[in-house]
Amino acid sequence: MKLTTAQFKTDFLAEIKTLYATDLSDTSAFGQFVALGHLLRRYDGPNWTRTSERYRQDDVKQVYYFSIEFLPGRLLKSNLLNLGLMQPVRQGLQELGLDLENISAAEPDPGLGNGGLGRLAACYMDSMASLGLAGNGNGIRYRYGLFKQVFMNGYQVELPDDWLRNGDVWEIRRENKACLVRFGGNVWMTPQADGSLKPTYEHTDDVLAVPYDTGMVGDHNGVTNTLRLWSAELPPSADQTYYSQAQRDRIDEITKVLYPDDSNSAGQALRLRQEYFFSSAGVQSILRHYSLRHHGVRELGQKIAIHINDTHPTLVIPELMRLLMDDHHCSWDVAWELTREVMSYTNHTIMQEALETWPIDMFKGLLPRLYQIVVEIDRHYRADKTPIFGEALVNRTAPLGNGQVRMAYLAVIGSHSVNGVAPLHTELLKTDVLRDLYAVYPERFNNKTNGIATRRWVQIANEPLAALIDQKLGTEWRHEPSQLKLLGAYATEPAFLKQLTAVKTKNKQALAKYIQSELGLTLRTDAIFDVQIKRLHAYKRQLLHVFEIIREYLAIKEHPAQVEPPRVHIFGAKAAPSYHYAKSIIKLINALADLVNHDPDIGDRLKVAFIPNYGVSLGELIIPAADVSEQISTASKEASGTSNMKLMANGALSLATRDGANIDIIQAAGEANEYPFGLSAKAVYGYYERGDYHAADFYQADPELKRVLDTLIDGTIPGVSTEGREIYDSLLRYNDEFFVLADYESYIQQQRQISHDFQDQRQWQQKALANIAAAGVFSADLAVARYADDIWQMPHTPLKA
Numbered sequence: 144m145k146l147t148t149a150q151f152k153t154d155f156l157a158e159i160k161t162l163y164a165t166d167l168s169d170t171s172a173f174g175q176f177v178a179l180g181h182l183l184r185r186y187d188g189p190n191w192t193r194t195s196e197r198y199r200q201d202d203v204k205q206v207y208y209f210s211i212e213f214l215p216g217r218l219l220k221s222n223l224l225n226l227g228l229m230q231p232v233r234q235g236l237q238e239l240g241l242d243l244e245n246i247s248a249a250e251p252d253p254g255l256g257n258g259g260l261g262r263l264a265a266c267y268m269d270s271m272a273s274l275g276l277a278g279n280g281n282g283i284r285y286r287y288g289l290f291k292q293v294f295m296n297g298y299q300v301e302l303p304d305d306w307l308r309n310g311d312v313w314e315i316r317r318e319n320k321a322c323l324v325r326f327g328g329n330v331w332m333t334p335q336a337d338g339s340l341k342p343t344y345e346h347t348d349d350v351l352a353v354p355y356d357t358g359m360v361g362d363h364n365g366v367t368n369t370l371r372l373w374s375a376e377l378p379p380s381a382d383q384t385y386y387s388q389a390q391r392d393r394i395d396e397i398t399k400v401l402y403p404d405d406s407n408s409a410g411q412a413l414r415l416r417q418e419y420f421f422s423s424a425g426v427q428s429i430l431r432h433y434s435l436r437h438h439g440v441r442e443l444g445q446k447i448a449i450h451i452n453d454t455h456p457t458l459v460i461p462e463l464m465r466l467l468m469d470d471h472h473c474s475w476d477v478a479w480e481l482t483r484e485v486m487s488y489t490n491h492t493i494m495q496e497a498l499e500t501w502p503i504d505m506f507k508g509l510l511p512r513l514y515q516i517v518v519e520i521d522r523h524y525r526a527d528k529t530p531i532f533g534e535a536l537v538n539r540t541a542p543l544g545n546g547q548v549r550m551a552y553l554a555v556i557g558s559h560s561v562n563g564v565a566p567l568h569t570e571l572l573k574t575d576v577l578r579d580l581y582a583v584y585p586e587r588f589n590n591k592t593n594g595i596a597t598r599r600w601v602q603i604a605n606e607p608l609a610a611l612i613d614q615k616l617g618t619e620w621r622h623e624p625s626q627l628k629l630l631g632a633y634a635t636e637p638a639f640l641k642q643l644t645a646v647k648t649k650n651k652q653a654l655a656k657y658i659q660s661e662l663g664l665t666l667r668t669d670a671i672f673d674v675q676i677k678r679l680h681a682y683k684r685q686l687l688h689v690f691e692i693i694r695e696y697l698a699i700k701e702h703p704a705q706v707e708p709p710r711v712h713i714f715g716a717k718a719a720p721s722y723h724y725a726k727s728i729i730k731l732i733n734a735l736a737d738l739v740n741h742d743p744d745i746g747d748r749l750k751v752a753f754i755p756n757y758g759v760s761l762g763e764l765i766i767p768a769a770d771v772s773e774q775i776s777t778a779s780k781e782a783s784g785t786s787n788m789k790l791m792a793n794g795a796l797s798l799a800t801r802d803g804a805n806i807d808i809i810q811a812a813g814e815a816n817e818y819p820f821g822l823s824a825k826a827v828y829g830y831y832e833r834g835d836y837h838a839a840d841f842y843q844a845d846p847e848l849k850r851v852l853d854t855l856i857d858g859t860i861p862g863v864s865t866e867g868r869e870i871y872d873s874l875l876r877y878n879d880e881f882f883v884l885a886d887y888e889s890y891i892q893q894q895r896q897i898s899h900d901f902q903d904q905r906q907w908q909q910k911a912l913a914n915i916a917a918a919g920v921f922s923a924d925l926a927v928a929r930y931a932d933d934i935w936q937m938p939h940t941p942l943k944a
């Protein structure tokens with residue numbers, strides 16, 4: 144949209160007056176943020192209305208992306224960028240004596256997700272709008288987001304994230320679109336005059352689901368889509384029903400907090416209630432909207448697609464069946480055909496503990512009507528498939544088995560498409576995790592490699608880099624990230640490589656400033672910034688990174704004359720509050736940081752910065768400053784990874800196992816521009832099959848490794864006697880589940896290589912450039928376009944590949 148600086152200033156000052164009945168000098172940064180937010184909503188309002196109207200008039204197919212997590216990050220700058228208002232607003236604020244950065248920092252960062260899964264959903268929302276695709280998000284409006292992490296004495300302490308305390312400027316409460324969601328009670332099916340069955344419910348707990356909508360602004364295209372998050376409330380008490388405090392609390396509880404587990408199933412009844420709550424409300428609202436324009440449900444498959452992001456929303460399958468049969472008079476067969484046509488499912492993990500199953504008794508008690516439908520799905524599946532695949536395979540793969548409702552199997556059986564998130568991951572789904580279902584439905588399986596929104600992760604997070612790229616390529620890359628490959632031509636232009644170093648240094652200074660003020664730690668910006676930012680999980684192996692730090696520490700202590708480039712090891716990681724081992728690793732990193740950072744023999748040659756409360760906003764500060772991207776999961780365990788892509792796009796070189804999308808990153812940028820190491824997935828599976836992994840052999844065979852491991856228990860690192868012993872035992876007594884010791888040597892080797900290579904800055908920047916130039920293929924726009932083409936069969940703005 145067109146907006147002059149002068150017009151903006153007038154509008155902004157008027158907004159301040161309207162909201163606060165005072166003038167600018169009397170407002171806080173937060174107050175200014177709220178005013179700007181209101182103003183942007185006003186500017187974007189016509190787009191949002193027009194987009195919805197256009198979709199309705201043209202009767203276009205709509206996709207609904209169901210996800211129990213969305214991690215959108217702050218929206219102020221993202222909306223300014225996509226509306227094309229960054230320049231006049233920044234300028235206007237400056238003329239008013241204000242600073243956009245300062246105002247943006249006052250925006251709360253909604254932590255409505257744990258990690259990769261929720262952030263991916265947010266990147267995809269951005270891309271759907273930017274592709275002009277009729278895409279809607281459907282999730283939960285948690286009253287409290289993921290906990291705020293602080294460290295006390297090196298231990299993680301969790302504080303509530305009261306992100307809504309001062310309201311949310313972007314959301315619109317739509318009470319008129321609320322739905323009732325039913326839990327518990329009894330249900331009977333009563334035969335009707337026409338021969339069909341109708342349910343009668345008794346003693347149910349009804350919950351009102353109220354939607355809050357947030358506009359998802361497309362990239363300079365006038366499109367604004369909707370992210371709809373549901374909040375649980377008391378049903379309208381028109382009939383003056385009495386609710387006890389306990390009943391009220393049970394309702395409030397449903398959308399009160401996000402479960403703080405990533406890649407792990409909590410297995411709690413409350414989580415199942417959350418899952419049904421947003422699945423049911425979402426499907427009801429879809430059908431209600433669909434029915435405004437269509438008679439009957441014949442065309443449902445042509446007009447809507449429902450995407451199931453991991454197993455959490457799988458209940459959309461039996462819920463749609465329920466609504467089609469009980470409310471729309473469909474037969475089982477018609478309902479089932481429509482359901483499969485509409486549904487598609489993305490799997491995000493092969494970790495056993497993340498694959499959700501629910502005890503049948505819990506499921507039946509909480510969702511009696513849905514349970515009847517799942518029983519029927521199970522019965523049909525068994526009847527259809529046993530003659531072809533035999534009883535054993537069918538028993539292994541049916542929705543009901545071992546006293547459990549198996550959500551991933553239900554999701555595969557009830558969808559027409561099942562995708563993994565990187566080629567290796569999809570392969571492992573076919574050959575291992577979902578092997579039996581792949582035998583039944585081979586045509587359903589496909590790969591959709593994850594992608595990232597380069598708008599947020601380069602254009603917003605790294606303005607200096609974006610400006611430099613503009614100088615060389617013009618601005619087309621901003622809308623077509625595949626154009627980044629044209630940067631390859633500048634690999635031999637020394638002046639450009641120098642500018643790239645200058646950009647990196649600038650970003651390192653900004654991060655160093657933050658670390659100085661938050662941790663009181665002084666960093667040299669000519670050091671290697673070696674970054675690992677992701678959830679704390681044993682399979683992600685932050686521990687391997689710790690061993691490198693211990694090795695460097697001992698090397699400086701024991702051979703002070705041997706000089707390597709200075710290093711800063713930067714961590715950001717939250718542990719699930721109940722994940723004891725992960726918390727021990729946090730304590731270990733903090734204790735090691737204490738030791739290293741205060742040792743006068745070490746000085747500024749080595750520093751460890753564990754930045755608390757990692758999340759989207761800190762990611763935007765850390766990622767542009769990284770030289771090295773640690774992507775060191777045990778091969779086969781990380782389904783894709785997405786921080787690997789963000790770091791690559793910002794010119795960090797990957798120190799990476801051949802796992803998930805690392806494989807594709809190494810391929811895209813070229814082996815010579817990354818630091819691959821470690822066991823392959825095949826080698827890991829080889830160990831499983833032969834059962835011959837002996838971690839202790841590695842310990843015995845490598846004196847340096849032994850020396851490093853022993854520091855866990857010999858008092859070298861003060862303050863970790865119990866944690867050190869526990870971690871030591873996990874490796875040597877319990878045989879190192881994630882092959883840390885097996886990968887130690889090749890990891891260290893590459894770390895040494897990095898120290899060597901970093902000294903040739905020209906060559907290093909060439910490698911950084913190769914990464915930036917190759918990152919375009921991991922654009923979320925391309926990923927979403929592939930979902931639209933192959934899975935949802937929906938039209939979108941064409942993209943140049």
Ligand code: Z57
Pocket residue numbers: 257258259260261263404405406407453491492497564593781782783784785803
């Ligand atoms: C989560 O963040 C991921 C998978 C899960 O099953 C759950 Br629960 C949470 C992550 C994977 O671990 C990453 O490898 C992947 O990149 C991300 O999902 C997005 O696909």
